[in-house]
Amino acid sequence: MGTAAKAQTAARTLAAWAAGLRYEDIPDAARERARQCIIDTAGAALFGARLPWSGIVAAHAKNCGGNGASRVIGTPFKVSAPAAALANGVAAHAFELDGLRKPSAGVHPGAILLPAALAVAEQQGAGGKALLTAFVAGAEVMFRIGLAAKQTTESLGFHAPGTNGPFGSAVVAGKLLGLNAEQLVQALGIAGSMGGGLLAFAKAGNGAMVKRLHMGRAAEAGVVAALLARDGYEGPDSVLEGKYGYLEAYARDGDATQFTKDLGRHYDIVHACLKRYACHITAHTPVQSLQELRAEHGFSGDDVAQLTIHARHKILSHHDIREPQDVAGAQYSVPFCAAIALHYDVNDPLAFSETALNDMRVRSLAKQLKVVEMGEEEKGGAWATRVEVVLKDGRRFERFAEEFKGTPATPLSAGELQTKFMRMAGGHPGAAGLHAQLATLEGVADCRTLAIAASG
Numbered sequence: 001m002g003t004a005a006k007a008q009t010a011a012r013t014l015a016a017w018a019a020g021l022r023y024e025d026i027p028d029a030a031r032e033r034a035r036q037c038i039i040d041t042a043g044a045a046l047f048g049a050r051l052p053w054s055g056i057v058a059a060h061a062k063n064c065g066g067n068g069a070s071r072v073i074g075t076p077f078k079v080s081a082p083a084a085a086l087a088n089g090v091a092a093h094a095f096e097l098d099g100l101r102k103p104s105a106g107v108h109p110g111a112i113l114l115p116a117a118l119a120v121a122e123q124q125g126a127g128g129k130a131l132l133t134a135f136v137a138g139a140e141v142m143f144r145i146g147l148a149a150k151q152t153t154e155s156l157g158f159h160a161p162g163t164n165g166p167f168g169s170a171v172v173a174g175k176l177l178g179l180n181a182e183q184l185v186q187a188l189g190i191a192g193s194m195g196g197g198l199l200a201f202a203k204a205g206n207g208a209m210v211k212r213l214h215m216g217r218a219a220e221a222g223v224v225a226a227l228l229a230r231d232g233y234e235g236p237d238s239v240l241e242g243k244y245g246y247l248e249a250y251a252r253d254g255d256a257t258q259f260t261k262d263l264g265r266h267y268d269i270v271h272a273c274l275k276r277y278a279c280h281i282t283a284h285t286p287v288q289s290l291q292e293l294r295a296e297h298g299f300s301g302d303d304v305a306q307l308t309i310h311a312r313h314k315i316l317s318h319h320d321i322r323e324p325q326d327v328a329g330a331q332y333s334v335p336f337c338a339a340i341a342l343h344y345d346v347n348d349p350l351a352f353s354e355t356a357l358n359d360m361r362v363r364s365l366a367k368q369l370k371v372v373e374m375g376e377e378e379k380g381g382a383w384a385t386r387v388e389v390v391l392k393d394g395r396r397f398e399r400f401a402e403e404f405k406g407t408p409a410t411p412l413s414a415g416e417l418q419t420k421f422m423r424m425a426g427g428h429p430g431a432a433g434l435h436a437q438l439a440t441l442e443g444v445a446d447c448r449t450l451a452i453a454a455s456g
Contacts, residue, residue, distance in 0.1 A: 093108065107168070142169075193235065197214035297397060340356045
């Protein structure tokens, strides 16, 4: 690299801040939300690790990951850090149980950042305090990068977490590797060339399993970028706002000021959102509304004559899938998830399973219900919906919802979070002990002691 003065690009500002971030700098509320996100994601990964698509990637990690100190969650495998990050990212996103940000910025902090953090923390023998600090640093960078795209990435056909995720995981991995600010700049520059993930599955009607891979690839990419930067590899420092950089390639009418807005003053991790149901986030408000209406008025799906969902345009353009051919496609479909909510207990993740996918009552209702775009005059953000239910006996019910249990406005309590964790991870023999470790994460001296693996 030359010795000329460097322009203060967004990557340089973000890298300097992230390199200097100390645990003591992080406000209590940000630490707590990060810890909750880590607990929730670990439970999701333990649940997801049992699923066949996760098993395929775990076997790939074992076969190609060589010998290493980084564990593949829910298995006895120890592999290289990039391979573990890949497998664990797939497991964390394996059943639509991991969280994101509200309002949305196309980011999945848990399924991208925690796999990268665990993989490198185990490689380095780092403790829980260092892991949490790195997690927050990665989230602050990744959230801002996602916000800068102004929700246009997915309108172009890219899956947003696959494009912004490598930047966040590069920061996480770089912090735990002890990279300095200049090395973190290079890691961000490298990460920009490692993003990807297409939404073709949403329109193809098949192959939605690939969606799980996007989080794992984003986690893996950041770890690789940080390791290469540590060893002297370089990437462009204008990767975010420069010509042919992230914003120009993956967004339309983006806002470059968001990259560093309020950096170090406002901790965006407090906007992390934990999912309540095992389905895409856009289905959460109609699913919750239908669950509540069923409980209040004592009807079942068989009693429904007509269902209308009023929603924002993205649900119509991306999530109005009437006849999904696999579970992942069903979880991505708002009509299908709404139909499931009228026939199953959606608090159970397995409500969104092959059984529901092949249930002709669900399939028939998903085909027949109406999805209508909400008018601009109607209140609420991107996830707001209004459901109208007409029963065969003539009764009519309507409910609007913008929040659900798990959003920053209506967070899960510690007890509710633990209940969800044990529901997801209860099949893992070390689940209770792992929850106790994660709830006091800063006291964990070495992340290799976390009870995330199965015995050999």
